[in-house]
Amino acid sequence: MEFWFSERQTKDVKFSIRVDKQIYSKESEFQRIDVFESPEFGRFLTLDGYMMLTEKDEFIYHEMITHIPMAVHPHVEKVLIIGAGDGGVIRELVQYPEIRHMDLVEIDDMVVEVCRKYLPKTACCLDDKRVHIHFEDGLKYIRRCKNEYDLIIVDSTDPFGPGEGLFTREFYGNCYKALKEDGIMVNQHESPFYEEDARACQRAHRNITETFPISRVYQAHIPTYPSGHWLFGFASKKYHPLKNLREKEWNDRGIQTRYYTTTLHKGAFYLPAYVEELLKNVEKEC
């Protein structure tokens, strides 16, 4: 039997994964949730048919969205995570003993339930005592916060559907307000390669650059995301992602990683010429 999951990465590009079986499929209040089992990638989660994570390559995304800011900020005690119902960011964060409190704000409780049940490698640490889960719209949650967090991680879906508001200037402005005076915000920032993704990327970068004094973009190789070339945004009130990298301190912790290293950290900010160009074009408008 030929049984394939396919995602249209653009209307003219399709990425397909052979599937052993579909493990879960349901419509929540917000989106369609599916979990599949595959020979190449292990289990994988899709929302509305878009790839969210696979067991084989999720470590890349989760390490890069977490350890980059954690290796820069000297003392993170309180973290806000928006989206991230799969628990991957939490699994990375719990390795830092100085973190005292994590607020995870996920709009869709069914995502958390499904990941706990079917993706335990990702969701393994959601029961850590420091984690407080709020099933709420991140957009609304953040309006109430002021001068509260050292780090905000925006682990959103794409900038359409439920994740759309998490790419707006209003949202980034509220993140700024919710951060302490030396706070850092990191977000998933789409891909620079396909035209529509590149425009989303530019819009996000413009909105962040207008809000934060320090705004840099970094990259990773994520094979199951469109083009495999994925970007993240590093926005900050005080710390620079390279000049304030605490290389020795981070390495002394002995945290085990499979993608992130403090050397790779630096290279991740050295972008291809065409990506720098893409970002500079919108920086000029700010």
Add this chain to the structure above:
Amino acid sequence: MEFWFSERQTKDVKFSIRVDKQIYSKESEFQRIDVFESPEFGRFLTLDGYMMLTEKDEFIYHEMITHIPMAVHPHVEKVLIIGAGDGGVIRELVQYPEIRHMDLVEIDDMVVEVCRKYLPKTACCLDDKRVHIHFEDGLKYIRRCKNEYDLIIVDSTDPFGPGEGLFTREFYGNCYKALKEDGIMVNQHESPFYEEDARACQRAHRNITETFPISRVYQAHIPTYPSGHWLFGFASKKYHPLKNLREKEWNDRGIQTRYYTTTLHKGAFYLPAYVEELLKNVEKEC
């Protein structure tokens, strides 16, 4: 009408591109050659059904295999290019006036003919007076060479079919012998992500490390190659790819690039932890 080209990147992963029309298809003495026209990637070339290049992203591969060694070696006069019948490497090399002589050794004359006709953006500079094309097996050609080249670029296909011999210890040994005492060899090095590619990558790295005193691997984002995470090998008798990077000199040339920059050059050598591990495992055997 739905008209798609699909490549099995592994037996369980398929990458598909919508096609407007098939422009060329013929069996040469060595392989099946196809050229397609597509809305997303423009024209693209496949050999035996495997993606070789697309007009949209070939600049990444060709810039990275060429400018990395050219920004390190202080004075390249004579270059040997093996494979590369599409002319992409030549297009990058002709921008260096100090290069006096380029030998392009391509086993399949039909590849050159097809690229000249259907991929003129890539093949544009094959008529440069310094370029000498030899339709011959690179494996045999190199056996005759001794202390002759400043730079060898191995732009091979994958390590099966016609390209297989270009990943062997014998071949790398002959490259070493063909290089001058401060020569550099660069080769396409497959991908670290899917298991079979990763093993090819390890074999190549072991064979190169056994042959050259300096052997480092660097990476690029190439969306149409399996996993999008592609590696290159930098092997050298004298120059180190980072310590001997001639940053100012290269930038003073004013060569226009869309992917390569001398900053990105450095980041390209900062590999993910799992890739470093993969390579270290075989370095120990050497």
